Amino acid sequence: MNKLTITSKGKLIVTVGIIIIALGIIGMVVSYIFKDNPDIGLRWGIDFTGGTVFNFSIKRDVAKEDLDKVESIVRDVTGETPSLVQKTTVTAVDTAILNSTDIITVKCNTNKNADRRAILSAFAAEFSLPFSSEGDGEDSVDASKIEWLLSSDSVGPAAASDLLKAAIIATVTAAVLMLVYISIRFDLFSGVAAVVALLHDISMMIIFNLIFGVQINLPFIAAVLTILGYSINATIIIFDRIRENNRLMQGATCEEVAEKSIRQTMRRSVFTSLTTLFTIVILYILSVPSIREFSFPIIVGIIAGFYSSVFISGNVWILLKNKFSKKKN
Amino acid sequence: MTKRIIGCVLLAAVMGVLIYVCFAGISIGSFVIPPKLGLYSDEGGIRRGLDLDGGALVTFEPIIDGEYDGDLDANLNTVVEIMRKRLTNLGYTEGNVYRTGAQGITVEIPGISSPEDAIDVLGQTANLSFVTSDGEVVLTGKDIVSATPGYLSQTNQFVVMMKISSDAVSRFSEATKRMAGLSSDKNFIAILLDDTQIAKPYVENQITSEECIITTNTQEQATEYAAVIAAGALPFALDAIEQRSIGPTLGDGALESSLIAAFIGLLAVIALMIILYRLPGVVSAVALVFYVSIVCFICALFRINLSLPGIAGIILSIGMAVDANVIIFERIKEELTAGKSTSGAVSSGFDKALLAIIDSNITTVIAAVVLLIFGKGTIQGFAVTLLIGVLCSMFTAVIVTKYLLRSLVVFGVRNPVLYGLSKKNAEQRQLAANKNGGAA
Numbered sequence: 001m002n003k004l005t006i007t008s009k010g011k012l013i014v015t016v017g018i019i020i021i022a023l024g025i026i027g028m029v030v031s032y033i034f035k036d037n038p039d040i041g042l043r044w045g046i047d048f049t050g051g052t053v054f055n056f057s058i059k060r061d062v063a064k065e066d067l068d069k070v071e072s073i074v075r076d077v078t079g080e081t082p083s084l085v086q087k088t089t090v091t092a093v094d095t096a097i098l099n100s101t102d103i104i105t106v107k108c109n110t111n112k113n114a115d116r117r118a119i120l121s122a123f124a125a126e127f128s129l130p131f132s133s134e135g136d137g138e139d140s141v142d143a144s145k146i147e148w149l150l151s152s153d154s155v156g157p158a159a160a161s162d163l164l165k166a167a168i169i170a171t172v173t174a175a176v177l178m179l180v181y182i183s184i185r186f187d188l189f190s191g192v193a194a195v196v197a198l199l200h201d202i203s204m205m206i207i208f209n210l211i212f213g214v215q216i217n218l219p220f221i222a223a224v225l226t227i228l229g230y231s232i233n234a235t236i237i238i239f240d241r242i243r244e245n246n247r248l249m250q251g252a253t254c255e256e257v258a259e260k261s262i263r264q265t266m267r268r269s270v271f272t273s274l275t276t277l278f279t280i281v282i283l284y285i286l287s288v289p290s291i292r293e294f295s296f297p298i299i300v301g302i303i304a305g306f307y308s309s310v311f312i313s314g315n316v317w318i319l320l321k322n323k324f325s326k327k328k329n
Numbered sequence: 330m331t332k333r334i335i336g337c338v339l340l341a342a343v344m345g346v347l348i349y350v351c352f353a354g355i356s357i358g359s360f361v362i363p364p365k366l367g368l369y370s371d372e373g374g375i376r377r378g379l380d381l382d383g384g385a386l387v388t389f390e391p392i393i394d395g396e397y398d399g400d401l402d403a404n405l406n407t408v409v410e411i412m413r414k415r416l417t418n419l420g421y422t423e424g425n426v427y428r429t430g431a432q433g434i435t436v437e438i439p440g441i442s443s444p445e446d447a448i449d450v451l452g453q454t455a456n457l458s459f460v461t462s463d464g465e466v467v468l469t470g471k472d473i474v475s476a477t478p479g480y481l482s483q484t485n486q487f488v489v490m491m492k493i494s495s496d497a498v499s500r501f502s503e504a505t506k507r508m509a510g511l512s513s514d515k516n517f518i519a520i521l522l523d524d525t526q527i528a529k530p531y532v533e534n535q536i537t538s539e540e541c542i543i544t545t546n547t548q549e550q551a552t553e554y555a556a557v558i559a560a561g562a563l564p565f566a567l568d569a570i571e572q573r574s575i576g577p578t579l580g581d582g583a584l585e586s587s588l589i590a591a592f593i594g595l596l597a598v599i600a601l602m603i604i605l606y607r608l609p610g611v612v613s614a615v616a617l618v619f620y621v622s623i624v625c626f627i628c629a630l631f632r633i634n635l636s637l638p639g640i641a642g643i644i645l646s647i648g649m650a651v652d653a654n655v656i657i658f659e660r661i662k663e664e665l666t667a668g669k670s671t672s673g674a675v676s677s678g679f680d681k682a683l684l685a686i687i688d689s690n691i692t693t694v695i696a697a698v699v700l701l702i703f704g705k706g707t708i709q710g711f712a713v714t715l716l717i718g719v720l721c722s723m724f725t726a727v728i729v730t731k732y733l734l735r736s737l738v739v740f741g742v743r744n745p746v747l748y749g750l751s752k753k754n755a756e757q758r759q760l761a762a763n764k765n766g767g768a769a
Contacts, residue, residue: 055579093582113452113569117445149442150579156570159388163705170703177695185688222638222700222708226715229696230649233689237656240685268659275601275655276648279594283644286590288583290380291637294711298645 006262007255010315017200017312024203027210038083042210045217045293048164050157051083051109052116055150055289058127062087062102066127073122074108077115082108084215090150090288097147105289111154120149151290167221171202174228182232186239189324193316194235197308201231204304205297212296219294226298230276231305234269235313241265242317254321258314266310273306333736340732344615347622351629366629368584374629378636378710379437381584383577385444386706388435389452391565400553401432404563408434410525411455411563419447433570442576448569454562455522462515467504470561472497474539477559478551481542487551489543491558498539506535520554522563528554573706587640594644595621602651606658608747612733613654613726620650620725627717638711646718652689653726657682662749668758671743679731686727693719 006013031041035049046053058066067085074082084107095101110116124131129148155163175198183191202224209216241261249257277299284295354364354374367374379386389412391397391405409426412434416424425437436451438444459468474492481488493501508516509532520528530543545551556564575583599617603610624643628635661678669677697719700712746755 057578091582091586094578097578111569111572113445113448113572116572117443120443120445145441145577146443147576147578149574149576151575152443152572153574154569154572156568159390159570166703166705170699173703174696174699177699178692181692181695218705218708219638222704222711225696225700226645226693229693232692233652236689236692237685240688244681264663265659268655271601271605271655272649272652275598275651276645278597278601279590279644279648282594282597283587283590283641286586286593288579288586288637291583291587291641294638294641 004255004259006311007259007315007318010255010318013311014315014319017196017308017316020207021196021199021203024199024206027203027206031210042206043084043213043215045215045220046107046111046153046155046160047217048160048167049109050111050155050160051107052111052119052152052154053084053105053107054119054123054152055088055103055105056123057093057098057100057103057148057150058123059099059129059148060102061100062104067104069126070104070106070123073126074106074119077118077122078108078110080109082106088289091286093150103150103289111156116152116154120146120152163218167218170221171224171228174225178228178232182236182239185236186243189317189320190239190242192320193313194232194239196316197235197305197313198228198231200308200312201227201301201304205301208300209297214296215293217290217293219290220297223294223297223301227301227305231301231309234265234272234305234309237265237268238262238309238314239317242314254318258318262310262314269306269310273302277302330739333739336732337736340729344619344622347619347626351622351625362629366625367632368635374632376632376634377584378634378639378707379439379573380575380637380707381635382439383442383575383579383581384437384439385441385447385572385574386435386437387444387448387451387569388429388433388571389567390433390570392568393565397565400549403553404557404565405432405434407522407525407527408455408563408567411523412436412451414524415451416447419450421447434567440577442574444572444574448572452567452569454566455525457558457561458521460519460521461504461508462511462517462519463507465504467501467518468493468497472501473558473561475559476555478548478555479542480548480551481544486544487548488545489551489555489558490540491543492540495539498537501541502535502537505532508532509535520558522557527557583637587637587644591640591644591647594647598647598651602654606654606749608737608742609654609658609661609730609734609749612730612737613651613658615733616654616725616729617647617650619729620722621647623721623725624714624717627721628714633713633717634710635714636707636710638707639714642711642714643718646715646722649693650718650722650726653682653686653722654730656686657727657730658749665745665748665750666754671745671748672738674745674748675734675738679727683727686723690719690723 027041031044034040035044067087071082071085084105086105088103088105089101090103091101093101121131123129131146175195178198179191179195182194205224205227209220238261241264242257245257245261249260280295280298280302284292284299287295350362351366352364355362361373363370363372363374368377405428409428412426416426416436416438421438423439427435429435438447441447457470458466460466472493474494476489476491479488479490504518508518517529517531519526543554545554595617599614602613606613657678660682661674664674664678665671694716697712697716701709701716704712745758746752
């Protein structure tokens with residue numbers, strides 16, 4: 001028998017995992033309470049707060065003063081300081097037209113049509129960009145094709161709170177369905193262990209988004225649900241082995257069975273995480289801001305998912321089994 | 330053996346045809362998939378989502394205080410009609426209007442990045458007018474004093490009882506006199522919201538008073554017409570609750586770079602699999618190419634609306650598709666190390682891995698279905714491609730890989746080292762075999 005290197009540190013690993021989950025939950029709750037304060041907690045995007053985000057190019061590289069100008073333009077129009085003004089570099093733009101890969105991202109609280117028009121027209125005046133909003137209906141068709149405006153998204157406050165509700169319901173539903181599925185296919189201990197691993201992964205995604213200031217919009221929820229489905233794969237593969245080895249290794253302790261199962265499936269856990277990581281990192285590098293909001297948390301989730309499947313889920317299972325199961329070896 | 334050869338040739342042929350169709354397109358009668366899956370064509374194949382093409386998407390919702398007492402559903406459908414006309418009038422003939430959710434109306438306008446002017450026009454309250462069959466506008470919303478639904482017991486009919494202002498009486502009287510005198514298919518005064526007709530009552534007699542009656546077919550219709558006529562417009566205003574637009578510069582670049590990302594991702598995974606698993610790695614690479622061409626073909630066949638998150642779903646699924654192969658190959662390796670013959674190891678490797686593969690894919694299916702139900706817009710696009718990806722990968726990674734690997738064994742490729750057995754183990758096995766042979 002190999003030395004029990006993974007399971008002997010079980011208590012420590014599980015404790016650290018639970019601390020991470022606690023941090024994630026605290027981060028989420030604090031961010032939710034201070035949802036309207038951009039300086040505290042997660043950077044909620046307009047999908048959940050309402051407001052408008054513009055991504056635009058000024059057809060040259062962006063300097064610090066440009067960002068200050070953008071900020072004051074938005075303040076003049078809306079009466080509020082924009083909650084976000086930043087420079088981003090994107091590869092997926094046509095530099096022949098835009099002259100630079102720099103773009104400016106600005107987020108403000110208004111979602112009024114007139115405000116949007118006023119802001120765009122002021123940007124155009126400030127940075128000498130073509131824009132025309134005057135004229136009758138026929139002219140407006142051409143005026144609306146502004147090539148320096150890469151994207152503009154606007155969500156009303158009521159729609160935003162509907163989206164947030166749907167996102168929470170979707171995440172909870174998915175997590176409960178996973179718990180039910182695993183409890184049926186394996187046992188309740190495995191189900192609980194898998195959910196602890198999932199909570200760990202989601203917490204890591206939240207913590208990393210907090211640290212790196214990545215916006216939380218609908219794509220983040222899609223990322224969370226994808227990781228819910230993905231990370232649990234590895235956990236299932238391990239539990240599947242534990243179930244098989246339980247039959248083969250009569251008289252062995254939970255620790256021995258789990259250790260062996262985890263080791264047997266280790267190469268698979270590493271390689272599958274690697275292939276998926278490869279593709280998603282390439283997507284992250286070669287993509288636009290809206291997809292980065294999705295691919296960044298997925299990258300974090302895949303790495304966290306690897307760690308939690310291998311190190312956390314088995315150990316939680318052992319703790320539960322030793323504590324509650326009457327049939328001890 | 331012959332059957333296996335025919336099978337492998339067939340498989341190769343199917344794959345060849347799929348790949349050919351994906352690049353060069355196909356046209357059989359009315360069924361057409363343009364070259365490159367229709368990604369660069371509007372004739373058929375994959376539809377580009379607005380975020381790839383550039384364009385704006387605006388969702389309107391009615392502003393309603395408290396309980397709405399009219400027929401909301403019918404009124405929303407009227408608004409959809411009105412918006413279609415307005416969109417065409419603005420010159421956006423490629424536009425699209427449809428209902429979303431319980432009371433949303435979504436307008437898609439391809440090719441524009443700043444829809445502010447269009448939103449102003451589209452979101453205006455529609456205006457009521459009564460127009461005679463010869464085109465004269467007799468009444469507008471401001472001429473209406475009241476309109477209430479009612480019931481005529483003597484003729485057993487539901488009606489709208491309408492009262493107009495005294496200044497409008499002479500105009501209405503003159504028009505109804507003219508209409509009543511016309512032949513039976515021209516004697517009507519249409520009731521329009523903007524340019525959309527909501528009712529076409531026929532004029533039986535000249536109406537000379539401030540009050541008149543419009544007969545309807547059902548009680549609901551009477552309530553509906555009365556509400557619209559009384560408001561002098563649609564009985565609610567519209568609010569643009571959501572607006573998303575992607576400029577043409579970002580749209581083009583996004584499609585190109587996503588395709589490049591998909592291609593590099595595919596190559597990277599293939600390289601990794603071959604390095605890690607040698608011969609089975611090559612087999613999984615073939616299955617992976619098969620997988621990608623099936624997914625592309627299905628997307629083109631069902632004219633999937635491909636958005637950026639949709640492409641992300643496909644790219645992600647390329648990495649996930651080989652998971653089943655990794656599980657199987659690891660099992661085969663273990664069985665070989667345990668001393669099984671190559672043929673036995675391939676068989677039992679598949680059998681033992683199958684349950685785990687199904688289990689693990691079902692959880693991804695659960696996640697995708699939840700997203701499909703609760704998600705919105707482009708997120709649903711992601712869920713669709715992820716779902717297609719998982720289901721197709723089950724087929725290619727399990728069935729196709731199994732068939733190819735079994736065929737290799739049948740064709741005599743049986744050196745366990747090619748299937749992942751380490752050199753050291755192989756030597757030991759050889760030694761043991763020699764020893765046994767010598768003893769016997």
